[in-house]
Amino acid sequence: MNVTSPAVVLRRVKRAALAQVHAHYRTQPLAPRTVFYESFGGNGMLCNPEAIFRSLLQASDQQQLKHIWALSSGREHDATIAKFAGNPRVSFVRRGTTGYYRALATSRFLVNNATFPPEFSKRPGQIYLNTWHGTPLKHMGFDMPDGPMEAANTLRNFVAADYLLSQNPFMTETMYGSAYKLDGLYRGTVIEAGYPRVDLQFLDSDAAASGRHLLDDAGITLGGRRLVVFAPTWRGASFNRPDENLDEILEARSALQQSLDPTRWFVALKLHQAAHAQAAGRADARGVLIPNAIPTNTVLGIAEILVTDYSSIFFDFLATGRPIVFFTPDHDDYADARGLYQDPSRLPGPVCVTIDHAAAAVATFADATSADTSTADADDRYAEARRAYVPWDDGHAAERVIDIVFRGTNAGHRLRRFDSTSRPTVLLHLGGMRPNGITTAAFNLVNSIDQMRFDVSVLYPAGPLARHILTDRPLDAGIRHFARVGGMNGSKWLHAKRRLADRLGRTSLDLSDPAEYALWDDEWTRCFGDSEFDHVIDFSGYGPIWARLLLHSPTGSRTIWLHNDMAADAQRRVNGKLVHARSLKVVFSHYNDFDALVSVSPALAAINRRNLGEWAAAEKFISAPNCVDGEQIRALGASASFGCADEPEQDLEERFEQLRESGDTLFITVGRLSTEKNQARLISAFALVHARQSASHLVIVGSGPLRASLEALIEELGLTASVTLTGELSNPYAAMSRAHCFVLSSDYEGQPMVLLEAAVLGLAIISVDFETVADALPPGTALIVPQTVEALAEGMAAYLAGAVSAARFDDEAHNREAIDAFYRVLDVERRVQEH
Structure with missing residues (x-):
């Protein structure tokens, strides 16, 4: 039994209390004559914000303004605070306190040279100036190592800012435009005025x-x-x-x-x-x-x-x-x-x-x-x-900035915009970034989109899973990442009401109840600032948070992907529990609010149209197949590394080498160890095959909740020396390329990526029959057998007898068809939007 320590409980209570305070102040009127400053996370009254503050304090036409500075805790700021103790227009708050969140939520003007924390979401009526803190010599933003994670909160702040300050043309183009990929997206104004802090050098x-x-x-x-x-x-x-x-x-x-x-x-x-x-x-x-x-x-x-x-x-x-x-x-x-x-x-x-x-x-x-x-x-x-x-640092930069931001005078100043682009903008939610077929398919699709035609952004939760996957398989360098950091703002009571409503089946309050609608609108702003997209896509299709968030995009058409028989997935049990029932019911309730529901094969679209007709109009169910990255699959298949998670890699490599040297025929399957994959049927079928041909071995790659029961079945059938459970592999292709025949025993699938991957590697393929298997591969690529233990065993025996040939598959032709289908989906969205 896990017991939470009192210290952890206290920290959680404090965070919840601060969140409630922040939510309260976000409902209060803005203070129209208040400026809130933060520099280097509260490290002092420093840099460009300090220079702007001093100029505003002295400007004869800005005497109505009150100024609040955020400072970190510690005695090092005592002298600064004492210096302004007699000035009623200047006050200080400690970063992270109730006073801080009040100032952040209610000040009309916000000035920062770095970033406000993840809780920050600009309110209507607030004016945010981000001055940044220097022209970069070092790589910044997405150019940095681990750039998508390092840039996450900075990009959030930038797209929320009404004004970004630039010291020079290099900073405008290289840092803002390119390194943070604001070109084509940022809807605010870049002020090219030099740096106010440099005024102090004159x-x-x-x-x-x-x-x-x-x-x-x-x-x-x-x-x-x-x-x-x-x-x-x-x-x-x-x-x-x-x-x-x-x-x-x-x-x-x-x-x-x-x-x-x-x-x-x-x-x-x-x-x-x-x-x-x-x-x-x-x-x-x-x-x-x-x-x-x-x-x-x-x-x-x-x-x-x-x-x-x-x-x-x-x-x-x-x-x-x-x-x-x-x-x-x-x-x-x-x-x-x-x-x-x-x-x-x-x-x-x-x-x-x-x-x-x-x-x-x-x-x-x-x-x-x-x-x-x-x-x-x-x-x-x-x-x-x-x-x-x-070129513009002449001692008068602060005056120019004040003219633009506080006086509203643009005439005679250098102002730049980044939002003019002929390319339609696409935002695609990749999913939870888990090592599964949906993530693979999402990466394949995004890397296949023609970036000369489309401006592409991706959305996913920040964290170690995303960092690990992006390290192993980075996306194309031209793609903009929104790694979602932090959580939703809003009253804890409102969130509790939302969760209760979901349990009671009232799942669409985010689109009907004004308070909850505003909650999700605010979350959109927290994540994307003032960004607008022409096409918004939930490629994962399983998460209520993401479906709701994307439906609150202020512009553009909205599409959600369906990777499986979703009605069947809603009824799928793991260890006796319906793991997706509640969350998918929420997603289903939003289907009719999307412009298109895209299954990954025509057969799957027909299944979902039939089984989910109560949730959406029939014409919304369309299809587009997944792309496959043949070049990478072949390269990873040739790699010596399996990327073992459950045992020393050397042990697995030695086992494969021994099996190959022994002359055993290696059957392999890859997939999550869960009910719908039905590896138990495969193990039982292999037992019949192995009894007739002992020089055979079955390798099962994957992890999941059924591992213990599968291990028990293997032991019961006397196959412990002939069946290997590898656990999760970050590079399953290395294992697949060392096998002879790929076998799939699933009860149902959407468009199983693993079949495409096996075909790319040239394996012989055997699959049980399910409704979408005919769309998974070109005719004749795989042997399809009925969904029984005996039929699957006969199929594997047919391979041993030489009756099942290695797959021949043109992945480049497949991808051309798949990406064209994706473009047709976007065109469907456009036509829906026009009408």
Whole structure:
């Protein structure tokens, strides 16, 4: 018996209470003159939001605005809070508290340089400005390793934003347009205005003196010395270990200092947000570490030389016209692991791989630099970089942003849109990302869609299952991912009412009850912001949450896929329980709200039309076959790796090798160990075959709830040495390619992907007869036998006698027909939408 600890219960209660508070405030009126700011997840009053805040605070025509800042817990923000204690227009909330969620839900203006948490969903009337926090040198978004997962919450925030701020054309095109795949989808406005935080670098003598005083107060005593800023980016493998390379950083800083005259120059250390807190507690960082509370760009305005590596800080510093030294000792490793947008040979300054080289470069610049001039602009690369990356950083960026966002003045400003595209947009829900036929079919389809004709996005739940599958089998690079993070907002009482209604059979409240309708509309906005799609497809077809969510798409036609005899699936029992009955009843109740119900074969469409006629009009039941990825199947079939989950892979490889060397005929099947697959019939049939031909072996690939009962049957029939249950394999094709004959014993199927896959690998194929088997493969590809143990045994004996040939299958021709059928489905949707 599992007992939940009191601490876990308390955390859950707190989360539920905060969710209820958030739901309450989301029903309250917006505060029309309130601006809510967050920077780096509450790390301080920093970056572009801080620069915009200060400009708004001083603007004579914006004195009606009240300002709320989100800060993380901790004493490091006490000085910031105290500084504004006497200002009634400025207040602070701690991130993650009731005050935070109140401000997030009710402030009219939202300003962030990173992301609001997964609970965030922009309300009607709110205006969201996302400034981001730098022009990227490192790969971002979907260009990063594990990009779909890493980008999930950022993409959510971007598509919700009314305005995205861009420092330069490179950032607009490369980061927003390409890396986050906003081109063709984002419906807001990109403001090309430069960065407000860079305005702080344009210092008069008073502002420069004030900045030096801030450093003095932090223990960095410059006196009359000139400042070098050493700003390495964070390299840790995990944000939970941000101090991974602090020793090396502090040693490098000391080497730079030793290369300079200590009476004239001082090297201060500016660290990434992730590493600062760890370094702040170290004695050897005292007096050299620049605090987070001091605006970085104020420091850059004072600095004479910048030393950095892959940090986007150098883009800001270009606006000063002063020299930059790049210290990149791990360039090759870093570029391979993370990826860079710029070749080091084009960086605007010396690129040094050793600290001695970097120190020498700094010393050379220090000797050549005077108080009011720099030799750096003479360098062609530097001048080119200034033109490319800081063309609009002239000290007035904040004023331009305020004009657009707060004054509503667009005239004379650079504004970009990404939503103009001639390609229809498609959003396709892939399913739960489990290793099954539906997931395989979804991947095959998405990778087959012509991206010159369609703009394609996919939807799936974020998590380890998705990460694992996408690692093993990434989707085409042009496809946009919406990995759903977080859960639905809304009152806990409303969710309880919804669940009760489902149990009582009142399953369509999301389309009829105003409160629940708004709940699902809000979830659409939470997941997709202001995005609109021409075609919305629930390819999985089994999950009530996904069916309901996609029906709340504000535009476009809606289609749901039917991969099996869905009425039979609703009655399927596993361990005596109807595992799909309740959830599929909810899905069925929404069928008539979809524009088309797409079965994966004509025969299956007829079955579903006959069995589900009470739920939808007959003309909505159409068909389109699944695609098959023959190239990948053949490549994986040739692989040595099975991807075993239940036993050491070497053991399984050795067993297959022994069986092949023994000359045994290998029969194989692949599928979930569940009732409808009826592997028990196959085992019983194999027992009859094995009694006549002992040089035979049966391999069953898959996992599921019936494993124990199948193992008992194998033992009962005396087949423990002749039947192998492999468990789940991430690469079943390696096992299939080593077998001789594929056997399917299912009671029913839709279009069984595994038959297509066996045909691609050239196996002989035997299948029992079910209603859709005739549509599964071209005529003559497989031997079809009645659904009895005896008939299946005769079919397997026929293979042993040489009467069943290897399958001949043209997967490329099949795919051309399948994708054409998919395009016809989209055309059906278009015609429905037009009428």
